Amino acid sequence: MTAYATEAPTAWxxxxxxxxxxxxxxxxxxxPGGRQAALFRTRTGLYAVDNIDPFTGAAVLSRGIVxxxxxxxxVASPLLKNVFSLRTGLxxxxxxxxxxxxxxHDDGTTVRIGTEGTP
Amino acid sequence: xxxxxxxxxxxxxxxxxxxxxxxxxxxxxxxxVVGEEPRSAYDRVALSSYFDGATAQDLSLGDxxxxxxxxxxxxxxxxxxxxxxxxxxxxxxxxxDRLVLATGSAPFVPPVPGHDLPGCHVYRTIEDLDAITAxxxxxxxxxxxxxxxxxxxxxxxxxxxxxxxxHVVELAPHLMPxxxxxxxxxxxxxxxxxxxxxxxTGAASTAVExxxxxxxxxxxxxxxxxxxxxLVVFSVGIRPRDELARAAGIxxxxxxxxxxxxxxxxSDPRIHAVGEVACHRGTVYGLIAPGNAMAEVLxxxxxxxxxxxxxxxxxxxLKLLGVxxxxxxxxxxxxxxxxxxxxxxxxxxxxxxxxxxxDASTLLGGVLVxxxxxxxxxxxxxxxxxxGHPLALIAPQGEPVGADALPDTAQVCSCNAVTxxxxxxxxGEGCHDVPALKACTRAGTSCGSCVPVLKRLLDKxxxxxxxxxxxxxxxxxxxxxxxxxxxxTTTFSALIDAHGTGTGCxxxxxxxxxxxxxxxxxxxLEGEQATLQDTNDRHLANMQRNGxxxxxxRIPGGEITPDRLIVIGEVxxxxxxxxxxxxxxxxxxxGARLEQLPAIWTRLVEAGFESxxxxxxxLRTVKSCVGTTWCRYGVQDSVGLAIRLxxxxxxxxxxxxxxxxxxxxxxxxxxxxxxxxxxxATDHGWNLYVxxxxxFTPRHADLLASDLDEAALIRCIDRFLMxxxxxxxxxxxxxxxxxxxxxxxxxxxxxxxxDSLGIAADLEAAMDRHVATYTDEWAAVLxxxxxxxxxxxxxxxxxxxxxxxxxxxxxxxxxxxxxxMPSLRTREDAR
Ligand SMILES: Cc1cc2nc3c(=O)[nH]c(=O)nc-3n(C[C@H](O)[C@H](O)[C@H](O)COP(=O)(O)OP(=O)(O)OC[C@H]3O[C@@H](n4cnc5c(N)ncnc54)[C@H](O)[C@@H]3O)c2cc1C
Numbered sequence: 004m005t006a007y008a009t010e011a012p013t014a015w016x017x018x019x020x021x022x023x024x025x026x027x028x029x030x031x032x033x034x035p036g037g038r039q040a041a042l043f044r045t046r047t048g049l050y051a052v053d054n055i056d057p058f059t060g061a062a063v064l065s066r067g068i069v070x071x072x073x074x075x076x077x078v079a080s081p082l083l084k085n086v087f088s089l090r091t092g093l094x095x096x097x098x099x100x101x102x103x104x105x106x107x108h109d110d111g112t113t114v115r116i117g118t119e120g121t122p
Numbered sequence: 123x124x125x126x127x128x129x130x131x132x133x134x135x136x137x138x139x140x141x142x143x144x145x146x147x148x149x150x151x152x153x154x155v156v157g158e159e160p161r162s163a164y165d166r167v168a169l170s171s172y173f174d175g176a177t178a179q180d181l182s183l184g185d186x187x188x189x190x191x192x193x194x195x196x197x198x199x200x201x202x203x204x205x206x207x208x209x210x211x212x213x214x215x216x217x218x219d220r221l222v223l224a225t226g227s228a229p230f231v232p233p234v235p236g237h238d239l240p241g242c243h244v245y246r247t248i249e250d251l252d253a254i255t256a257x258x259x260x261x262x263x264x265x266x267x268x269x270x271x272x273x274x275x276x277x278x279x280x281x282x283x284x285x286x287x288x289h290v291v292e293l294a295p296h297l298m299p300x301x302x303x304x305x306x307x308x309x310x311x312x313x314x315x316x317x318x319x320x321x322x323t324g325a326a327s328t329a330v331e332x333x334x335x336x337x338x339x340x341x342x343x344x345x346x347x348x349x350x351x352x353l354v355v356f357s358v359g360i361r362p363r364d365e366l367a368r369a370a371g372i373x374x375x376x377x378x379x380x381x382x383x384x385x386x387x388x389s390d391p392r393i394h395a396v397g398e399v400a401c402h403r404g405t406v407y408g409l410i411a412p413g414n415a416m417a418e419v420l421x422x423x424x425x426x427x428x429x430x431x432x433x434x435x436x437x438x439x440l441k442l443l444g445v446x447x448x449x450x451x452x453x454x455x456x457x458x459x460x461x462x463x464x465x466x467x468x469x470x471x472x473x474x475x476x477x478x479x480x481d482a483s484t485l486l487g488g489v490l491v492x493x494x495x496x497x498x499x500x501x502x503x504x505x506x507x508x509x510g511h512p513l514a515l516i517a518p519q520g521e522p523v524g525a526d527a528l529p530d531t532a533q534v535c536s537c538n539a540v541t542x543x544x545x546x547x548x549x550g551e552g553c554h555d556v557p558a559l560k561a562c563t564r565a566g567t568s569c570g571s572c573v574p575v576l577k578r579l580l581d582k583x584x585x586x587x588x589x590x591x592x593x594x595x596x597x598x599x600x601x602x603x604x605x606x607x608x609x610x611t612t613t614f615s616a617l618i619d620a621h622g623t624g625t626g627c628x629x630x631x632x633x634x635x636x637x638x639x640x641x642x643x644x645x646x647l648e649g650e651q652a653t654l655q656d657t658n659d660r661h662l663a664n665m666q667r668n669g670x671x672x673x674x675x676r677i678p679g680g681e682i683t684p685d686r687l688i689v690i691g692e693v694x695x696x697x698x699x700x701x702x703x704x705x706x707x708x709x710x711x712x713g714a715r716l717e718q719l720p721a722i723w724t725r726l727v728e729a730g731f732e733s734x735x736x737x738x739x740x741l742r743t744v745k746s747c748v749g750t751t752w753c754r755y756g757v758q759d760s761v762g763l764a765i766r767l768x769x770x771x772x773x774x775x776x777x778x779x780x781x782x783x784x785x786x787x788x789x790x791x792x793x794x795x796x797x798x799x800x801x802x803a804t805d806h807g808w809n810l811y812v813x814x815x816x817x818f819t820p821r822h823a824d825l826l827a828s829d830l831d832e833a834a835l836i837r838c839i840d841r842f843l844m845x846x847x848x849x850x851x852x853x854x855x856x857x858x859x860x861x862x863x864x865x866x867x868x869x870x871x872x873x874x875x876x877d878s879l880g881i882a883a884d885l886e887a888a889m890d891r892h893v894a895t896y897t898d899e900w901a902a903v904l905x906x907x908x909x910x911x912x913x914x915x916x917x918x919x920x921x922x923x924x925x926x927x928x929x930x931x932x933x934x935x936x937x938x939x940x941x942x943m944p945s946l947r948t949r950e951d952a953r
Pocket of ligand 1: 129132133134135136156157158159164167169170200224225228245246247273363397398399407408409413438440705
């Protein structure tokens, strides 16, 4: 299962065992180079977006509530409740704001985030 | 700035100053209010509730004093010098540019022999009521009220509440002659007699005779009979207090009252009169609504406006001795050739009369006794064509009149003179619910009888009072709770699959999580439930701006031993936490990283602490003062009660947070009246207040029940809380819930105290279940590796703390450095 990605990445970072990533329950993942991803499994797929909420600067998006707005899969920041598309990273409150996204792969044992050749 | 002197700090004088301030008049007038009573203005209309547990403080209308306003209580104006433009008072001399007479009226005492004996009373001020109470406590057994009008009946009820045998003596052939007609009066007399009050109509009092102790002992009647009594209350009418004006040569009316024109100005253009002292077009109004209307007009005029007072509606609706009485418009049928339609049902104790124009097409007025529910919709119809058959309007199962039937000029709220047109305009400007309409028009804020009409207007203006939780559910929170309860649903997925659409969001998920928790579905982090929880509930701590958490252990009632206090200090020190005392009498430890929470709580749980639920929409704290434990003034054990209440309701999930406090005496040091449920000790037990809050729109709680013993108190709170949990909207505090409720506080009291819906036993059982199944949420997390796994910084690096979190030191404590928010850095950081 591969989620939204524009280019095939050349390196993958192991995020967690597959069983650890439960539906609608995000986790934070430390990426090489010090960035952080918020990783989710929802009814519609696997998503990794920047863990830092651009409206507050805090690394908290993995702790947000997952759901949908008119069918678009979303996460709401736990701080000021700004909502982002999990697919595109776009803010639904301010179209000028966008989270970076990464491709995700789950081979049934390990969930991995594609980190090279992408943002 | 010009000097405005207001004589009289009663209800209307108070309203005038408020109205000036609301209009921004504080820059133009320097206001001095002189009031003869020993306290600032209070709600005289609600005076009788003083016998029902309300205190002088409950009745107070609030303090006017502030920038540009001085209030001098306990000071009487004794004369005016119009030439010098000064007022002499018992405290000195004041100069004015404009003067307002708001001196109200005084009870009229008929000059029968013996009217001034000790034991003869009147019924107008708190001091009058204190004197009656003192007489009753001194051993009086029987009391006679002379006068069977509105106030006389209130006085009779007061005597009854004081434990006296009460008589009412009325000169007219029936009770309440000013408001109701003979038929209504007869039915009313029957209902009043059923309550144990002796009614004597058509009876003239001729003398009060003293007993051997020189106190009033007997009332003589014109027919030669007499009534033996221990005290007499005169309530036969009022006389405007126009003496200052008279002595100063200002025009007064034939039957008293300072004559004013439509701008509330007297014969001296610098002197105005408002309220019960004013005589407008020959009428002296004895009601609050016209007084308020005059105050608003005068405030407008004083600021250069063009408002006019052209007369007022004298409609009234009251509950007297538990009996609804209402009269409106031409209640007595004085219009030539008018027609009556009457329903007189002695069996159910209802009397209703409509007065119609000669062709039966237009409503002119009416009287309702026993059941005045139709009042709110009928009164604004006065002067308008009636929809349908008149009998249908007052038939027992009569249809409520549609809001469409009202013309724009119809006064929907007569207490505050708000027309349908005003309300429709306010709705158009964005007031989309009852609380917003109340706040912006004042409609419904006094007697509240028009609130049902406000709702119908909102409906009619197409403000679908959308109760839909969000795009995923068309139901309100209360409806979803009923669905969950009826179907036994235990998961969000099952609920949204069966009753909603899509996958949910940050609005419906926490709402459903709270419903599941309120109905007792185990730990809130169990399985799928964990993913529904809002920010703070999700990790059982309060998320702060940098993504760290604060931790608040429960300290019931704010009572803590030194040893436990030391444990909190040690934990804070060992984990480097910023420490602050909260407003709820506990201690908040800030700056804990997600992954530190389990270790912090391990220490706290070991020392016997439990979760304080500072993170939950649930009971927060029950504050207390030290009460009889230490305080010289305490009359009850407030700390003990606060602890028992906090331990009873801890962990109870609700539509919004719940705060409480217990004060051990009327000094109210625990600030209980700013809480969702506040308890104040009395000599006899506890008074329960509900619906208070601080925050954005602070509000004092209202008295729900008085002098309860602890068992009755707990029963009341159980029912109140469960009823709130079952019926409130998402994130609706108790105050807004009560405001939006049909029938408001009275309805709440009927449900909670009188069990009018027959659900009290069910509500109590639900609370008993909560109490029996409560466990500490944090202890449960520590015992479950599955739940503990949620408290990790990174799934792939659980030992690495989040590198974006950094602290600096301010006043010897760690505070967050705002990463990526340089604009938020303080000067201290830059140094
Ligand atoms: C028990 C009771 C129940 C009532 N119920 C209702 C009801 O249900 N509905 C309704 O519409 N109305 C009701 N009323 C009437 C209502 O209270 C009055 O209409 C209202 O209070 C009038 O306000 P006011 O400011 O004109 O007079 P007041 O409230 O009487 O205020 C006048 C103030 O001026 C002071 N004063 C007088 N002379 C001087 C002076 N020379 N110097 C300084 N101060 C002075 C007085 O001491 C008083 O405090 C009730 C009244 C009572 C007593």
